[in-house]
Amino acid sequence: MMIVMKEGATEDQIAHVVDRVESIGCTAHISKGELLTLIGAIGGRDKEQTVSGLGLEAEPGVDHVVPISKPYKLASREFRKGEDSVLEIGGRKVGGTNFALIAGPCTVENRDQMLASADAVAEAGATMLRGGAYKPRTSPYSFQGLGREGLRLLAESRERTGLPIVTELLDLRDLDDVLEVADVIQVGARNMQNYALLGEIGKSGRPVLLKRGLSATVEELLMASEYVLKEGNENVMLCERGIRTYETAYRFTLDLLAIPALKEMTHLPVIVDPSHAPGRRDWVESMSLAAAAAGADGIIIEVHNEPEKAICDAAQQVPTSEFAGLTAKLEAVAGVVGKTISRV
Secondary structure, eight states: OEEEEOTTOOHHHHHHHHHHHHHTTOEEEEEEOSSOEEEEEESOHHHHHHHHTSOGGGSTTEEEEEOOOSSOTTTBGGGGTTOOOOEEETTEEEBTTEEEEEEEOSBOOOHHHHHHHHHHHHHTTOSEEEOBSSOOOSSTTSOOOOTHHHHHHHHHHHHHHOOOEEEEOOOGGGHHHHHTTOSEEEEOGGGTTOHHHHHHHHHHTOOEEEEOOTTOOHHHHHHHHHHHHTTTOOOEEEEEOOBOOSOOSSSSBOOTTHHHHHHHHBSSOEEEOTTTTTOSGGGHHHHHHHHHHTTOSEEEEEEESSGGGOSSOGGGOEEHHHHHHHHHHHHHHHHHTTOEEOOO
16 A cells, blocks of 8 residues: 655654554555655555555545555555656666666676776776675585675775675675675575565665576566565665576576566666676677667676686676777667666
């Protein structure tokens, strides 16, 4: 259930509605826009039906009450009255007419590699810098990341370039260390349904990039985002990175239809990872441009200064020497659909 307050509703009027919602055991989520305040009443189906019987439409400051039919209440487009959420991260905007270009190496390997890659993507006009300090690997014997040393190098890269940092969190025991560095916490596909992890990240308030699981439906992705949103953290980006299908000609199937589907279902920004599904760099550009043309709010792409020497995912990382050219093409395609690459 969503309660829409009138323009100019006072803090006392908002607090009174919140008190009434919470008096029947629901949780009240307040979302303040430039003109209107929305109050989401979240609880079980029985409790939300009880909210409809409170007569809140007659309360001072209330404009109207809207039932939300979707199981993903806070992520649903109904919750924001059809408006897109626009996140601001380190002075850069994501969502709406803003296209986020998140780029950097798959993993932090050493200082020279990280700084060289960071310099290149910053010079080419990237929005944010990605890099893995902790890496989830299929084999327990593969390189697992530099951990805290990787975080230190990411912090140095931000200081050097000014780019906000996107890095993955795998384990709650590393949350405090990651929070010291990350401007955006990435939740990988394997952790999409790690609900304890999602809840703690939600409580941190840090922006989140939530990747779709390998076999997850679009609705399951939205339900996972709800675990972050219900903790009061509205700064969530969804990420399509390819799903597992019967096709064997490429690593995963990049589900570009998820972009318009999600745009219809949710107000949250939709990011696409064009690197993991093809698994080879010569297909990354076409998938990047297709994502922009389909209306994505950005891409997260792997870029390396010497990809042939990369410790992991060498085949799919775009050389820094080619990244500026791809950026120019992305800027042109994004412009066609009314978006511009987000920069300070």
